[in-house]
Amino acid sequence: ELSLENQAKIIMFLKLIRFRYIPNRTSPIDIIKSEQQALRNALIKRLGPTASDEIEAFNSIKMKAADLVSSFSGEYESQIDDFSKMEISTPDKWRDIVLDLSYRFQIGEGVFIGQEYQGSGAQSAMMLETLNLIDGDYNKSYGWRQATIWAFEEPETSLHHSLIFHTANRLRILASDQKSRLQVFCSTHSNPIAQHANAAYLAKKVGGATQTEKLVTRADFRSIATQGIAEHQHPLAAFPRDDMLLVEGKHDA
Numbered sequence: 001e002l003s004l005e006n007q008a009k010i011i012m013f014l015k016l017i018r019f020r021y022i023p024n025r026t027s028p029i030d031i032i033k034s035e036q037q038a039l040r041n042a043l044i045k046r047l048g049p050t051a052s053d054e055i056e057a058f059n060s061i062k063m064k065a066a067d068l069v070s071s072f073s074g075e076y077e078s079q080i081d082d083f084s085k086m087e088i089s090t091p092d093k094w095r096d097i098v099l100d101l102s103y104r105f106q107i108g109e110g111v112f113i114g115q116e117y118q119g120s121g122a123q124s125a126m127m128l129e130t131l132n133l134i135d136g137d138y139n140k141s142y143g144w145r146q147a148t149i150w151a152f153e154e155p156e157t158s159l160h161h162s163l164i165f166h167t168a169n170r171l172r173i174l175a176s177d178q179k180s181r182l183q184v185f186c187s188t189h190s191n192p193i194a195q196h197a198n199a200a201y202l203a204k205k206v207g208g209a210t211q212t213e214k215l216v217t218r219a220d221f222r223s224i225a226t227q228g229i230a231e232h233q234h235p236l237a238a239f240p241r242d243d244m245l246l247v248e249g250k251h252d253a
Contacts, residue, residue, distance in 0.1 A: 015144070017148065017149055018145050019149045019151070020131065020148065020149070021153075022131075022152045022155075023153050024157055024187075027123075028124050029115060029116055031130075032102075032127055032130050035131070035134055039130060042134055066088075088102070088103055088104075102115050121159050121163045124159060124163075136179075136181070147182070147183070148182045149185070150182065150183070151185050152185065155188065156193055169240075190230060191233050192233075194221065195240070195241070196240070199214065200214070200221075201214050201215065202214075202220075202224060218238070218239065
């Protein structure tokens with residue numbers, strides 16, 4: 001049994017970590033809207049010195065908003081149909097500063113549509129990147145948060161196949177970035193999600209208790225498809241992080 005002193009130390013340590021649970025079938029737009037204040041704070045903190053006049057101030061806000069999304073918006077342009085540009089809609093006057101910030105998508109010359117009218121794939125991408133912008137903002141946040149843990153329940157839900165691969169790779173990149181101090185735990189029925197992870201485990205209920213089995217070999221991953229736990233993958237699409245050598249016949253190999 002822990003002493004009161006050690007209990008206090010554990011509580012202090014846990015307070016250093018931001019924990020975020022993202023349930024299955026959640027509405028990405030609802031999560032984005034619930035984080036409006038945090039997104040606004042992340043934007044304002046990047047403004048630096050106060051601009052000298054109103055026009056300069058709001059131009060600065062617009063430029064910083066563009067910087068926020070530039071790091072990831074290009075990655076989705078080839079993944080989402082009719083998508084040519086993502087941006088954050090920013091205010092032009094002080095009276096509008098309290099209004100919600102929102103994403104909008106350019107689908108043609110001078111034609112933009114709001115975030116609510118995008119499909120679930122684009123909305124999920126916006127949610128993922130918004131949470132990364134907010135949760136990775138350690139140096140500019142009040143308090144002593146030092147790291148973040150995401151518990152992501154079935155991130156593949158409602159995504160078409162190519163976006164599942166892209167989301168899996170994006171989660172891997174974010175979690176692998178030492179600067180982000182982010183650790184991601186996912187429950188999934190998707191082989192691509194599991195194969196992009198640093199470690200994957202199959203959870204089973206045996207005798208009323210949960211047991212886990214680490215998936216290591218290609219045969220392990222094929223077995224979860226044959227058991228109906230995950231989808232079947234064509235061999236050419238499996239293990240996208242591994243190098244592949246194509247030969248003409250078995251003797252050339």
